[in-house]
Amino acid sequence: MDQFAIEAIHLNKTFHSRQGFFKRRLKSTLAVEDVSFTVERGELFGLLGPNGAGKTTTVKMLTTLLLPTAGTANVLGMDVVKQTAEVRRHIGFAFSGSRGLYNRLTAIQNLRYFAELYALDPEVSRKRIPELLERMGLGDRGDDRVETYSSGMVQRLHIARAMLHDPELLFLDEPTVGIDPVGSRELRQIIKDLISLGKTILLTTHYMAEAEELCGRIAIIKKGKIVALDSPDALKRRISGDSIIEASIKAHQAQALLDQLKSMDEKTSIEWRNSAEPEMLSIRTPEPARVIELLSPYLNSEHILGLEVRNQTLEDVYVSIIQGEEA
Amino acid sequence: MSGLSWGLVHEQMTVQIRVRTLNVFSLALYVFQPAVFTAVGMLLSRAAGNATPDLVYSVIGGGIMGMWSGIVFTSTYDITGDRRNGMLELIVGSPTPLATVEGIRTLANVISGLFSIAVAFIAAMAIFGFSLSGVNVWGAVVSFLLLLFSLWCIGVFLANFLAWSRLSGTFVDYLEMPIAFLCGFMYPIRILPGWVQVISGFIPVRWALEAMNESLLGNTDLRFLVIHWLAAIGISLAFLFITRQLQDKVHDSIRVSGELSSI
Numbered sequence: 001m002d003q004f005a006i007e008a009i010h011l012n013k014t015f016h017s018r019q020g021f022f023k024r025r026l027k028s029t030l031a032v033e034d035v036s037f038t039v040e041r042g043e044l045f046g047l048l049g050p051n052g053a054g055k056t057t058t059v060k061m062l063t064t065l066l067l068p069t070a071g072t073a074n075v076l077g078m079d080v081v082k083q084t085a086e087v088r089r090h091i092g093f094a095f096s097g098s099r100g101l102y103n104r105l106t107a108i109q110n111l112r113y114f115a116e117l118y119a120l121d122p123e124v125s126r127k128r129i130p131e132l133l134e135r136m137g138l139g140d141r142g143d144d145r146v147e148t149y150s151s152g153m154v155q156r157l158h159i160a161r162a163m164l165h166d167p168e169l170l171f172l173d174e175p176t177v178g179i180d181p182v183g184s185r186e187l188r189q190i191i192k193d194l195i196s197l198g199k200t201i202l203l204t205t206h207y208m209a210e211a212e213e214l215c216g217r218i219a220i221i222k223k224g225k226i227v228a229l230d231s232p233d234a235l236k237r238r239i240s241g242d243s244i245i246e247a248s249i250k251a252h253q254a255q256a257l258l259d260q261l262k263s264m265d266e267k268t269s270i271e272w273r274n275s276a277e278p279e280m281l282s283i284r285t286p287e288p289a290r291v292i293e294l295l296s297p298y299l300n301s302e303h304i305l306g307l308e309v310r311n312q313t314l315e316d317v318y319v320s321i322i323q324g325e326e327a
Numbered sequence: 328m329s330g331l332s333w334g335l336v337h338e339q340m341t342v343q344i345r346v347r348t349l350n351v352f353s354l355a356l357y358v359f360q361p362a363v364f365t366a367v368g369m370l371l372s373r374a375a376g377n378a379t380p381d382l383v384y385s386v387i388g389g390g391i392m393g394m395w396s397g398i399v400f401t402s403t404y405d406i407t408g409d410r411r412n413g414m415l416e417l418i419v420g421s422p423t424p425l426a427t428v429e430g431i432r433t434l435a436n437v438i439s440g441l442f443s444i445a446v447a448f449i450a451a452m453a454i455f456g457f458s459l460s461g462v463n464v465w466g467a468v469v470s471f472l473l474l475l476f477s478l479w480c481i482g483v484f485l486a487n488f489l490a491w492s493r494l495s496g497t498f499v500d501y502l503e504m505p506i507a508f509l510c511g512f513m514y515p516i517r518i519l520p521g522w523v524q525v526i527s528g529f530i531p532v533r534w535a536l537e538a539m540n541e542s543l544l545g546n547t548d549l550r551f552l553v554i555h556w557l558a559a560i561g562i563s564l565a566f567l568f569i570t571r572q573l574q575d576k577v578h579d580s581i582r583v584s585g586e587l588s589s590i
Contacts, residue, residue, distance in 0.1 A: 060585075088421060101412075105345060113339070117418065122334060
């Protein structure tokens, strides 16, 4: 058995389109460039990046929905270009949003249809559909039309659909996008449950807390290229040991505080956000104790309304990488 | 068609009829379209000086026209709608070949189109007094079955073309009326200029329809009918062969262009 559930080797994808009415010009867009990574069996791997970074294009190449322009990819030991039909039988995928279901049909009717597309034995699908609906918390809504479902319910139904043929490997593309916090939490629990069942999952998201909570390893993709790949903790360590001090301040008091912090060297960076009340000072520093000491005369209701010191989060790392401070 | 099973046929037909046919808009289309075409046919027939309406070409022809429009409209919407709502990706990403799904869906569309024909026949018989006496019933039945088969073959061909690109739907819409014009849905094909008849000879529907109309008018010339039936079968199979040759290319092409999805 192949060690890796996914092995992407120098994947490239370029889209070509024609522009212009009379004089047709060929325009090429490089969506994914030289992407290589591996995902081990049973791992929950995160692919993070801003909109248009190439996450979905990468997933679509791995799920056989797009042909790579160059490079190769093996999924469960099978080549995604040469063994398309085999790959499709062994993977499941769910894309975000309300697309991908017939809204005028009930959940059970939708699942029954996909069970046939995946050539499931009728006996198996009769048993599995109610089981999956139950597991996704939709047991009592199976006979309702999908058009009556909330976004969270639709997303859970997508996962149920992707799980119908009990695939070893699941691709979940931004599963919690547009879902309220309670729904997101339920979905994250479902994803954790799937991992405990031994499934391998490739998850794309741009919610850092979600990636930090769920993923064993994370690849950050920017403009089609992987710019960082490691565990969340290692990524956080990679950027620096800086702390973040967030101070909420009274209006028109920022200048006094900025003057007070002038003595800090260039390793400390200060961001002043004054677009909303209260104004905020965000101070990234390797010397949090010294900053607090400098600010202490101002820790009163006339200047600083609140102060929070925290370590850097994955989101800080992500923003730092995406904004190009580290690549 | 690989991946074909009775369960898939049943489920796909059920989905197709629930999603595409059983809604007010589609049902109205299947009744409204033939009614409009029939009315136009009868007005033209009257303008040509006929004392009684031409039931075969005007009334039943209107039904055929409605059926054809329904098939074109639904087949186009099948792919463009699925492309828009993300279903096309999920179907292509499943182990069942898209060609198999298209074949079953087109069959469901042809069967749904029977509603138009039924409405037209009922109108011809109940309102205009059309009678089966003098009709070559067996000739008409065989021709009608071949008409359905040739419509299915054209539908499968179009479905494959529609899957190829987001723009294909527009071109298929353009084909609706020219095909109806070329196949003589509402008039005898012999009134068309010779060169147009040559072009229409490449469309299988034309042969099956001409045999059906002649049978309804009482033609029992077996040689005439057999030639038309064989032409309908032969050209339909040619369409299927071409479709089969193109299916793999379309499957690869849409995965290169990324046109499985509309976003």
